């Protein structure tokens with residue numbers, strides 16, 4: 001297994017942000033993580049990427065104990081993450097941003113991979129432009145994904161990276177993500193609110209509500225599950 005979560009719980013004082021969540025992903029899997037606001041999705045991402053330490057539970061990545069693994073070694077182990085709000089390194093060009101990410105995670109700059117990423121993400125024409133000031137929103141998001149790709153991940157975690165894009169932009173970006181996944185044989189773990197996006201991208205979905213895993217399965221089955229519908233409507237309708 002690539003990622004195995006077993007009873008992961010994250011408590012902030014008395015608040016159980018993630019409660020007893022278990023699921024696993026094989027290499028190359030694409031899994032959507034959905035749920036209403038405050039359901040615990042980002043906290044679960046943080047537990048996997050190392051920004052928070054689970055209160056209870058076990059997590060393994062390629063058989064290695066993830067809970068015990070320091071945050072800086074997780075990127076080297078193959079966990080890459082792209083954030084909702086792009087965080088380019090200022091004063092650096094697009095290519096330099098990718099170079100820094102590559103060196104951070106792998107200890108060296110893989111120039112060939114960086115050129116490939118620039119090409120796949122259609123950033124080649126902006127490679128030498130200032131990353132903080134010269135990119136359109138879609139390009140900023142592409143760079144955010146590119147930085148994660150430059151770390152050479154086996155698992156790419158995408159936290160609402162499509163948020164804020166128009167429908168056409170979303171579709172184009174989804175197409176790019178599919179190409180990226182095929183090229184590198186990556187597994188994707190995707191937080192996304194847009195049901196159409198999730199349905200198109202993810203053959204399997206996990207639904208959280210109040211920190212608990214309430215449904216898991218195909219998009220069709222989970223989005224027709226009365227408990228999932230209730231979780232989104234606050235119990236108003238099934």
Ligand SMILES: Nc1ncnc2c1ncn2[C@@H]1O[C@H](COP(=O)(O)OP(=O)(O)OP(=O)(O)O)[C@@H](O)[C@H]1O
Nearest residue numbers: 012015016017035036037038039040041042043044
């Ligand atoms: N550092 C923190 N300290 C205290 N409470 C927190 C902290 N981080 C998250 N929470 C709480 O944990 C719960 C889960 O939050 P989380 O951000 O993981 O949900 P989410 O599903 O990602 O929500 P959204 O879709 O709105 O981003 C919320 O009640 C939130 O207020």
